[in-house]
Amino acid sequence: MSILKTFKIGGVHPPENKFSAGEAIKVLELPKQVIIPIAQSLGAPSKAIVAKGDEVKVGQLIAKGEAFISSNIHSSVSGKVLKLDDVMDQSGYRRPCIVINVESDEWEESIDRSEDLKAEITASKEEIIKKVQEMGVVGLGGATFPSHVKLMVPAGKKAEVLVLNGVECEPYLTADHRLMLEKADEMLVGIQILMKGLEVDRAVIGIENNKADAIAHLTQKVINYPGIEVVALKVQYPQGGEKQLIDAALGRQVPSGKLPIEVGAVVNNVGTAFAVYEAVQKNKPLIDRVVTITGKNLSATGNYIVRIGTSVNELIEKAGGLPENTGKVVSGGPMMGKALNKTDVPVVKGTSGVLVFEEDEAKRVEPSNCIRCAKCITVCPMGLEPVLIAQYAESELYENVEAEKAMDCIECGSCQYTCPAARPLLDYIRLGKFRVGQLIRNRSKK
Amino acid sequence: MNLLTVSGSPHVHGGNSTKKIMYAVVYAMIPALLVSVYFFGLDAIKVTLISVLACLFFEWLIQKYLIKGPSTITDGSAIVTGILLAFNVPSSLPIWIIIVGALVSIGIAKMSFGGVGKNPFNPALVGRVFLLLSFPVQMTNWPKPSVLFSGITDAVTGPTALGHLKEELGRGRTVSDIMENGTKMFVDGQEVIYQLPDYMDQLLGNMGGSLGEVSAIALILGGLYMLFRKVITWHIPVTYIGTVIAFTGILYLINPEQYINPGFHLITGGLMLGAIYMATDMVSSPMSTKGQLIFGLGCGLLTVIIRVWGAYPEGVSFAILIMNAFVPLINSGLKPKRFGEVVNNG
Numbered sequence: 001m002s003i004l005k006t007f008k009i010g011g012v013h014p015p016e017n018k019f020s021a022g023e024a025i026k027v028l029e030l031p032k033q034v035i036i037p038i039a040q041s042l043g044a045p046s047k048a049i050v051a052k053g054d055e056v057k058v059g060q061l062i063a064k065g066e067a068f069i070s071s072n073i074h075s076s077v078s079g080k081v082l083k084l085d086d087v088m089d090q091s092g093y094r095r096p097c098i099v100i101n102v103e104s105d106e107w108e109e110s111i112d113r114s115e116d117l118k119a120e121i122t123a124s125k126e127e128i129i130k131k132v133q134e135m136g137v138v139g140l141g142g143a144t145f146p147s148h149v150k151l152m153v154p155a156g157k158k159a160e161v162l163v164l165n166g167v168e169c170e171p172y173l174t175a176d177h178r179l180m181l182e183k184a185d186e187m188l189v190g191i192q193i194l195m196k197g198l199e200v201d202r203a204v205i206g207i208e209n210n211k212a213d214a215i216a217h218l219t220q221k222v223i224n225y226p227g228i229e230v231v232a233l234k235v236q237y238p239q240g241g242e243k244q245l246i247d248a249a250l251g252r253q254v255p256s257g258k259l260p261i262e263v264g265a266v267v268n269n270v271g272t273a274f275a276v277y278e279a280v281q282k283n284k285p286l287i288d289r290v291v292t293i294t295g296k297n298l299s300a301t302g303n304y305i306v307r308i309g310t311s312v313n314e315l316i317e318k319a320g321g322l323p324e325n326t327g328k329v330v331s332g333g334p335m336m337g338k339a340l341n342k343t344d345v346p347v348v349k350g351t352s353g354v355l356v357f358e359e360d361e362a363k364r365v366e367p368s369n370c371i372r373c374a375k376c377i378t379v380c381p382m383g384l385e386p387v388l389i390a391q392y393a394e395s396e397l398y399e400n401v402e403a404e405k406a407m408d409c410i411e412c413g414s415c416q417y418t419c420p421a422a423r424p425l426l427d428y429i430r431l432g433k434f435r436v437g438q439l440i441r442n443r444s445k446k
Numbered sequence: 447m448n449l450l451t452v453s454g455s456p457h458v459h460g461g462n463s464t465k466k467i468m469y470a471v472v473y474a475m476i477p478a479l480l481v482s483v484y485f486f487g488l489d490a491i492k493v494t495l496i497s498v499l500a501c502l503f504f505e506w507l508i509q510k511y512l513i514k515g516p517s518t519i520t521d522g523s524a525i526v527t528g529i530l531l532a533f534n535v536p537s538s539l540p541i542w543i544i545i546v547g548a549l550v551s552i553g554i555a556k557m558s559f560g561g562v563g564k565n566p567f568n569p570a571l572v573g574r575v576f577l578l579l580s581f582p583v584q585m586t587n588w589p590k591p592s593v594l595f596s597g598i599t600d601a602v603t604g605p606t607a608l609g610h611l612k613e614e615l616g617r618g619r620t621v622s623d624i625m626e627n628g629t630k631m632f633v634d635g636q637e638v639i640y641q642l643p644d645y646m647d648q649l650l651g652n653m654g655g656s657l658g659e660v661s662a663i664a665l666i667l668g669g670l671y672m673l674f675r676k677v678i679t680w681h682i683p684v685t686y687i688g689t690v691i692a693f694t695g696i697l698y699l700i701n702p703e704q705y706i707n708p709g710f711h712l713i714t715g716g717l718m719l720g721a722i723y724m725a726t727d728m729v730s731s732p733m734s735t736k737g738q739l740i741f742g743l744g745c746g747l748l749t750v751i752i753r754v755w756g757a758y759p760e761g762v763s764f765a766i767l768i769m770n771a772f773v774p775l776i777n778s779g780l781k782p783k784r785f786g787e788v789v790n791n792g
Contacts, residue, residue: 009783009785012460014458014460092452171458243785243786247785253785253786254786255786256784256785256786256787258786326450327450327451328450328451328452328453328457329450330455330457332455334455334456334457334458335455335456335457335458336455336456337455337457338455339450339451339452339453339454339455339457340450340452341450341452342450343450355457357457361457361458362450362451362457363451364453364459365459365463368464368518368521368562368563369464369518369560369561369562369563369564370563371464371467371523371562371563371728371729372563372728372729372733373467373728374728374733374734375462377733377734377782380782381785382784382785383782383783383784383785383787384782384784385733385734385781385782387733405784408784408785408786411455413455413456414456416456416459417456417458417459417460418460418462419459419462420462420463420464420466420467421463421464421563422459422463424454426454426455426456427454430454
């Protein structure tokens with residue numbers, strides 16, 4: 001066997017803890033109520049087009065993305081709109097949401113709910129982009145960038161290869177893994193659709209070697225899909241980072257401050273490819289997604305198809321409820337996920353998993369003096385000096401933070417993970433990036 | 447339900463700690479300590495123990511009454527400084543001088559800068575050099591190694607190999623003359639012939655010198671352990687030692703009668719101890735790989751310059767301290783390679 005590919009700078013290998021890898025995807029029961037935030041993607045928030053008391057069906061458009069970078073939102077259930085109100089979402093802030101009481105499970109007639117594989121792609125490039133936009137498909141890896149925007153290659157640039165992110169480098173999470181095993185054909189048709197939309201004839205699926213079954217399964221399948229290849233990658237966090245994945249799979253480095261298209265690459269998550277299949281072939285808007293529920297002492301971990309807007313609580317109940325000694329609940333993975341301050345918040349398009357930590361895992365280690373061991377520098381996948389950026393941010397020297405290329409930081413957390421003095425490096429780097437962002441905006445105003 | 451903890455990501459930690467790193471260094475020094483007990487007897491244990499206890503005491507005292515912060519003596523860094531200070535002095539050193547050395551190491555070189563991680567210079571070396579300049583007689587009174595409990599008292603002293611060589615070369619003798627014929631010396635009124643230690647003795651540590659520096663093999667063993675535990679990287683020790691070999695090798699090729707062979711430089715004196723345990727001190731060495739290579743190179747050049755042309759027979763301590771002073775400059779000048787900086791799109 002040849003040496004497995006990986007990215008070239010930095011990286012760490014936290015314990016994988018993929019407890020739910022063997023759990024087949026199940027459908028979570030319909031909740032009694034859904035809370036659907038109207039800002040679920042990067043970019044401008046969408047505009048609600050329903051009012052209190054309206055009857056809605058599954059798949060009905062309820063909020064319209066009007067700006068270029070924004071996305072449509074559809075009802076994930078059928079029932080009556082209870083209210084349009086500010087409700088606390090995963091961020092811990094109260095944000096505009098549409099609250100719908102579930103009454104039945106009546107779908108829009110245009111949606112093809114059959115399980116049959118529809119492999120023939122009839123839509124043209126333009127129709128694909130339009131459909132993806134209409135169906136509210138966004139990047140499901142976590143960044144929730146509207147997918148139709150990624151299909152529109154900027155003038156003067158040319159896409160050469162589509163890179164599919166099947167890395168799932170975050171420990172614990174298994175949603176993409178299960179999807180690759182169980183919905184391989186749908187996903188591969190979705191990839192073909194994306195290839196047609198981008199006008200490329202080559203696609204590379206990057207999968208880490210800890211998912212040997214998915215690698216084998218897809219390698220077998222791609223024989224029937226010309227132009228698509230599977231690349232096995234060495235397990236190394238944060239390989240799922242866009243720039244790291246392009247480096248690992250293609251050996252190309254995206255320049256600082258530039259997008260992947262600069263090196264002819266467009267990256268999409270494998271889950272997104274599946275959503276694109278459903279949108280274009282089945283006319284189904286993005287109203288549900290696969291979510292992993294996991295944790296060391298949950299009685300049952302699993303992977304569930306969850307309607308958008310379902311409370312995180314419902315998932316936790318499905319896993320046997322919160323254990324007595326729960327200390328922290330994280331939306332997403334342990335390295336980049338967001339700690340929730342309460343569990344009755346809605347699952348959104350960007351929710352890849354819910355992770356429950358015990359009390360003693362939840363507390364941070366008390367920080368001590370930096371001993372200048374430079375381990376943070378060694379592991380930084382962007383080749384930055386986290387210790388230096390954090391010190392400048394701590395000292396409020398934001399020009400220096402900018403000069404040290406803090407804006408290149410992808411917030412993967414490898415530095416803080418590896419720090420023997422348990423310094424809160426990423427906290428300070430985030431603060432620094434926020435301030436530098438203000439500096440840059442002020443500068444462009446002048 | 448309990449309140450949930452909310453904090454920024456990452457939510458997991460790798461489990462490494464300052465304490466683990468420091469204790470790994472302590473474990474790595476055990477072989478060298480055992481060898482020095484074998485050759486220098488219980489004095490070696492006495493000196494080491496007093497040095498460590500004094501370092502811990504001064505750190506506790508200063509932290510409690512001057513800095514008024516939480517005690518840091520359990521993190522192991524004071525133990526490392528204590529052992530390294532002991533390793534850098536003769537085993538016959540009077541107790542009070544060791545305590546003075548510990549006070550300088552911990553009080554001046556470490557705590558006055560803010561404690562662990564803040565010191566620009568290696569604390570043990572600052573203490574050592576302070577003692578060398580202040581108490582030159584006691585600090586160069588080298589007990590002759592004698593196999594453990596052989597009945598020979600520690601009153602028998604002899605020069606270090608480097609010191610002897612420098613003195614005799616200074617008298618106009620040639621290297622081969624010193625090596626082959628030895629040197630007539632008077633010890634306690636009796637004429638004896640002093641021979642430079644042979645290579646096997648040098649490797650094992652059967653020669654005069656500081657407590658912990660004598661056994662190259664034990665020091666390398668500990669170094670490999672630290673490499674394995676990822677406490678140090680190869681960059682500083684390899685460039686440091688490599689530079690010494692290359693530089694002294696060139697000198698040897700120019701005139702073997704004036705300059706002794708590189709192998710001698712390699713395993714005598716404090717080179718191994720300095721290159722593996724002190725130049726690699728995380729706190730006072732550069733952070734980037736490139737910086738560490740420069741640092742090792744500088745240490746190597748300075749060590750040879752001091753050994754061959756300087757006033758002292760040994761230059762490791764001075765070389766490392768001088769290079770410590772350049773670390774901020776090296777750090778600001780040599781940045782790691784940024785992602786996407788050199789675009790290589792094959």
